[in-house]
Amino acid sequence: MSVSETSGPTVYDVAERAGVSIATVSRVYRNPDTVRAATREKVLAAGQELGYVPSASARGLASRSTGVLGLFFPDFADPEAEAQAEARAEGSVPDGAMEDVELSFYGDEVIRGMERAARRRGYALLIAAAPMDRAGEVLPEVAGRVDGLAVLAHHVPADALDMVSRRLPVVVLAGDQARGRGSVDRIDVANFDGQMELTRHLIEDHGLRDLAFIGGPEDSPDAGARFRGFQAAHLAAGLPLPELPATRGDLTLAAGRKAALELLDRDGARLQGLVFANDQMAVGALHALAERGVSVPGDLAVTGFDGIPLGRLVRPALTTVRQPMPRLGERAVELLLARLADRERPVVSPTLPTAVARRASCGCGA
Amino acid sequence: MSVSETSGPTVYDVAERAGVSIATVSRVYRNPDTVRAATREKVLAAGQELGYVPSASARGLASRSTGVLGLFFPDFADPEAEAQAEARAEGSVPDGAMEDVELSFYGDEVIRGMERAARRRGYALLIAAAPMDRAGEVLPEVAGRVDGLAVLAHHVPADALDMVSRRLPVVVLAGDQARGRGSVDRIDVANFDGQMELTRHLIEDHGLRDLAFIGGPEDSPDAGARFRGFQAAHLAAGLPLPELPATRGDLTLAAGRKAALELLDRDGARLQGLVFANDQMAVGALHALAERGVSVPGDLAVTGFDGIPLGRLVRPALTTVRQPMPRLGERAVELLLARLADRERPVVSPTLPTAVARRASCGCGA
DNA sequence: GGATACTCTGAATGCGCTTCCATGCAGGGA
DNA sequence: TCCCTGCATGGAAGCGCATTCAGAGTATCC
Numbered sequence: 001m002s003v004s005e006t007s008g009p010t011v012y013d014v015a016e017r018a019g020v021s022i023a024t025v026s027r028v029y030r031n032p033d034t035v036r037a038a039t040r041e042k043v044l045a046a047g048q049e050l051g052y053v054p055s056a057s058a059r060g061l062a063s064r065s066t067g068v069l070g071l072f073f074p075d076f077a078d079p080e081a082e083a084q085a086e087a088r089a090e091g092s093v094p095d096g097a098m099e100d101v102e103l104s105f106y107g108d109e110v111i112r113g114m115e116r117a118a119r120r121r122g123y124a125l126l127i128a129a130a131p132m133d134r135a136g137e138v139l140p141e142v143a144g145r146v147d148g149l150a151v152l153a154h155h156v157p158a159d160a161l162d163m164v165s166r167r168l169p170v171v172v173l174a175g176d177q178a179r180g181r182g183s184v185d186r187i188d189v190a191n192f193d194g195q196m197e198l199t200r201h202l203i204e205d206h207g208l209r210d211l212a213f214i215g216g217p218e219d220s221p222d223a224g225a226r227f228r229g230f231q232a233a234h235l236a237a238g239l240p241l242p243e244l245p246a247t248r249g250d251l252t253l254a255a256g257r258k259a260a261l262e263l264l265d266r267d268g269a270r271l272q273g274l275v276f277a278n279d280q281m282a283v284g285a286l287h288a289l290a291e292r293g294v295s296v297p298g299d300l301a302v303t304g305f306d307g308i309p310l311g312r313l314v315r316p317a318l319t320t321v322r323q324p325m326p327r328l329g330e331r332a333v334e335l336l337l338a339r340l341a342d343r344e345r346p347v348v349s350p351t352l353p354t355a356v357a358r359r360a361s362c363g364c365g366a
Numbered sequence: 367m368s369v370s371e372t373s374g375p376t377v378y379d380v381a382e383r384a385g386v387s388i389a390t391v392s393r394v395y396r397n398p399d400t401v402r403a404a405t406r407e408k409v410l411a412a413g414q415e416l417g418y419v420p421s422a423s424a425r426g427l428a429s430r431s432t433g434v435l436g437l438f439f440p441d442f443a444d445p446e447a448e449a450q451a452e453a454r455a456e457g458s459v460p461d462g463a464m465e466d467v468e469l470s471f472y473g474d475e476v477i478r479g480m481e482r483a484a485r486r487r488g489y490a491l492l493i494a495a496a497p498m499d500r501a502g503e504v505l506p507e508v509a510g511r512v513d514g515l516a517v518l519a520h521h522v523p524a525d526a527l528d529m530v531s532r533r534l535p536v537v538v539l540a541g542d543q544a545r546g547r548g549s550v551d552r553i554d555v556a557n558f559d560g561q562m563e564l565t566r567h568l569i570e571d572h573g574l575r576d577l578a579f580i581g582g583p584e585d586s587p588d589a590g591a592r593f594r595g596f597q598a599a600h601l602a603a604g605l606p607l608p609e610l611p612a613t614r615g616d617l618t619l620a621a622g623r624k625a626a627l628e629l630l631d632r633d634g635a636r637l638q639g640l641v642f643a644n645d646q647m648a649v650g651a652l653h654a655l656a657e658r659g660v661s662v663p664g665d666l667a668v669t670g671f672d673g674i675p676l677g678r679l680v681r682p683a684l685t686t687v688r689q690p691m692p693r694l695g696e697r698a699v700e701l702l703l704a705r706l707a708d709r710e711r712p713v714v715s716p717t718l719p720t721a722v723a724r725r726a727s728c729g730c731g732a
Numbered sequence: 733g734g735a736t737a738c739t740c741t742g743a744a745t746g747c748g749c750t751t752c753c754a755t756g757c758a759g760g761g762a
Numbered sequence: 763t764c765c766c767t768g769c770a771t772g773g774a775a776g777c778g779c780a781t782t783c784a785g786a787g788t789a790t791c792c
Contacts, residue, residue: 007430008533010778021742026780036740051529056511057432058778060423061747064373068492068511075482108474115495116441124508126434126492129481142490145422145434163417167374283679310676313649376748387772392750402770424748427777 009050018046029054068124069336070146071114071329072139073107074153075129106306106325107152110173113326114150117333123147136160143168148336150329151175154221169339171332174222185335186349187328191222191305194321194354195229196236198303199275201356203237206363208272208301214259214285215245216277223251223277226305230275249281256284264292271300273362279304279311279320286314286361297363307357316360324352375416384412395420434490435702436512437480437695438505439473440519441495472672472691473518476539479692480516483699489513502526509533514702516695517541520587535705537698540588551701552715553694557588557671560687560720561595562602564669565641567722569603572729574638574667580625580651581611582643589617589643592671596641615647622650630658637666639728645670645677645686652680652727663729673723682726690718 011022018025020043027035028043035043046052060066115125126146130138136157143149148169151161164170165184172186202208213230216223227245234241246263249255256276263271276282282304289296296302296316304311307322331352339345358364377388384391386409393401394409401409412418426432481491492512496504502523509515514535517527530536531550538552568574579596582589593611600607612629615621622642629637642648648670655662662668662682670677673688697718705711724730 007777012778022779023742023744023781024740026778027741030780034740039740051532053506053510053530053533055427055778057423057426058747059510059780061421061427061749062778062780064747064780066423108477111474111477111493112495115493119495124492124494124511126490127477127481128490129478129485140419144419144425145490164419166417167419287679310679313653313676313680315681373747378748388749389751389773390771392748393771396750400770405770421748424777425750427779428748428750430750430777 009052014046014052018043065147068126068146069118070126070142070149072128072151074132109325110329114329117330150332169336171335187331188351190354191225192229195226196232198321198356199230199233210270211273212246214276215248216251251278253284256281257288260285260288273301276304279306279308302361319359319362320357321354322357375418380412380418384409431513434492434512435484436492436508436515438494438517440498475691476695480695483696516698535702537701553697554717556720557591558595561592562598564687564722565596565599576636577639578612580642581614582617617644619646619650622647623654626651626654639667642670645672645674668727685725685728686723687720688723
């Protein structure tokens with residue numbers, strides 16, 4: 001029994017112990033049905049006794065597939081925030097500072113949805129975050145490890161994406177609309193439709209006219225699409241078209257707070273509703289407004305976008321547009337496997353539906 | 367230029383194109399310094415042009431290491447919840463139902479901390495969830511793919527854990543104290559100390575005497591340790607020792623709500639504080655109490671445990687014991703790499719400190 | 733009873749890369 | 763000028779498994 005000391009027993013060890021060839025051992029673990037029951041038991045027993053664990057590397061090399069899907073997403077934490085995160089973990093930073101990043105990162109739900117779907121299909125999930133400026137280096141690295149790759153980052157260098165997608169199935173999630181259209185599968189979320197529906201609800205059902213849209217960063221395609229939905233609802237109602245967002249924020253709680261106060265000071269008397277590009281800003285605004293004694297939805301309606309769990313727990317509960325994040329991950333797995341099965345299949349780019357959640361902050365229900 | 371059609375160019379293709387041997391190509395990508403600059407450039411250029419991506423499988427097989435660390439954790443979603451999750455994603459389930467699972471799964475933070483630490487050390491992270499009853503099957507599967515494995519599940523079958531840990535470094539995170547002591551690295555969190563400190567704060571600083579502890583499931587070692595910390599604080603103050611938790615819950619918002627109402631009806635007049643085994647229950651209780659018109663902390667102090675972001679956003683802000691979740695993941699990486707470097711190093715089981723966050727719900731600050 | 737058709741198993745090959753060892757070559761000291 | 767040293771590169775041997783191709787063994791049928 002000469003079990004390799006360095007990295008556990010191999011097929012050879014198991015084969016020797018069971019008195020069969022390595023081919024049979026391989027078959028037992030790979031397609032058990034092709035081996036006679038008695039032989040199979042013998043091999044399995046030997047494997048058990050030796051603590052045999054098949055090497056995924058060897059299997060991958062021989063079978064030309066890794067059984068792993070990858071999810072690439074941006075790391076929002078810059079080095080500074082990272083250092084702070086560590087300090088906080090140690091308890092050396094005062095409570096209350098800078099937790100926006102940690103607060104319900106929507107990628108978490110995508111990860112969970114994708115992991116679940118992948119596992120159900122017999123795949124494992126490799127996750128790789130990277131600061132956006134290093135995406136070009138990290139991408140090929142993870143590409144070498146997986147059979148298919150989902151990319152959640154908006155701005156991945158096109159050449160890196162090209163190179164990778166030439167080698168394996170790639171699906172871009174909720175990415176830049178303009179980028180890479182037609183060459184690679186993509187999954188979009190109905191940002192436009194969702195925001196339009198929500199805005200029409202405010203206009204038509206609640207009779208609001210003077211709405212302010214608080215946008216995201218200029219380079220956020222999602223936030224851009226939401227604003228266009230906001231505009232479209234105005235068109236539909238025959239209201240004057242808002243040319244630009246009333247202001248912008250960086251999608252954090254603090255930005256929402258700031259935007260709310262700013263708009264309140266500027267057009268407080270006139271405004272009837274604040275339409276935020278995402279939930280976090282809307283929640284920040286709710287707090288700020290409460291402190292100012294502004295009643296929501298009495299004096300001012302407030303809405304968000306995303307459907308983070310927190311939105312239901314604040315008071316008033318936040319009216320928002322819910323995104324199907326876990327579903328995004330699940331669909332990604334489906335598309336990757338479909339393309340894995342047929343590399344020639346036509347490129348697709350489904351759009352996942354969103355749903356308006358009417359809660360208290362717009363004047364609905366309790 | 368005979369690039370293999372099926373799975374991209376290989377070292378052979380790059381070598382041929384660059385007019386060097388495959389050994390040199392390998393060196394260029396592995397230790398660039400050992401290759402003359404001119405040669406290196408030539409190879410790199412050839413690699414670029416061909417879209418060469420090294421195969422992790424081959425590399426792993428040849429070098430006997432995968433460059434991947436794994437994180438294994440329980441999948442809380444039973445099949446039913448899973449189906450519901452899908453339905454919800456489609457928008458076909460009424461809002462407001464059953465999102466407890468999604469609400470700040472503390473594993474998310476561990477995942478992020480671990481991914482970050484792993485990447486910094488040049489490793490990728492493979493995540494694998496599994497229903498606890500299938501842990502025994504899934505564990506070896508992921509073990510074959512990684513160089514080291516962190517296990518976040520409390521009750522992993524001992525034999526599976528044994529088998530895996532014989533083959534590669536394993537670290538158990540916040541696991542069952544009694545299980546596997548001494549044979550494998552583990553990282554614990556100061557559940558006992560944290561809860562004791564918080565409870566002493568309630569007793570000594572706020573002068574509260576009649577506190578009710580709302581425990582977790584009987585088989586939760588974490589919740590158990592917290593209750594013992596609660597008991598110890600009573601001992602320290604010379605107060606009567608609570609023999610058992612006043613009641614138990616399953617750690618969800620709903621359970622907290624239910625427990626709060628139940629205790630209110632039972633001992634409402636006497637009670638001065640509700641000490642919950644985790645934050646989610648505490649937040650659920652805050653809502654229930656608000657609806658009942660019970661003032662917190664005026665009539666009743668409420669505390670939690672975990673330090674989820676939500677705790678800071680509810681009103682009153684929740685006093686709690688913060689766990690260093692991301693740090694847990696980081697430490698896991700450190701321990702795994704340390705053991706990877708020296709398989710013979712003594713087994714360690716550090717305990718990560720917790721920190722009491724004094725916020726409004728216990729009567730502190732604003 | 734012998735040929736035919738299966739079923740099960742083993743030998744051998746190669747997946748793409750790392751790495752040890754050998755080789756060629758330039759430069760420096762004798 | 764020659765030998766030795768050191769560096770840059772090539773040759774070649776696996777890493778552990780999947781898989782093809784044959785051969786051995788067994789059951790079936792006439």
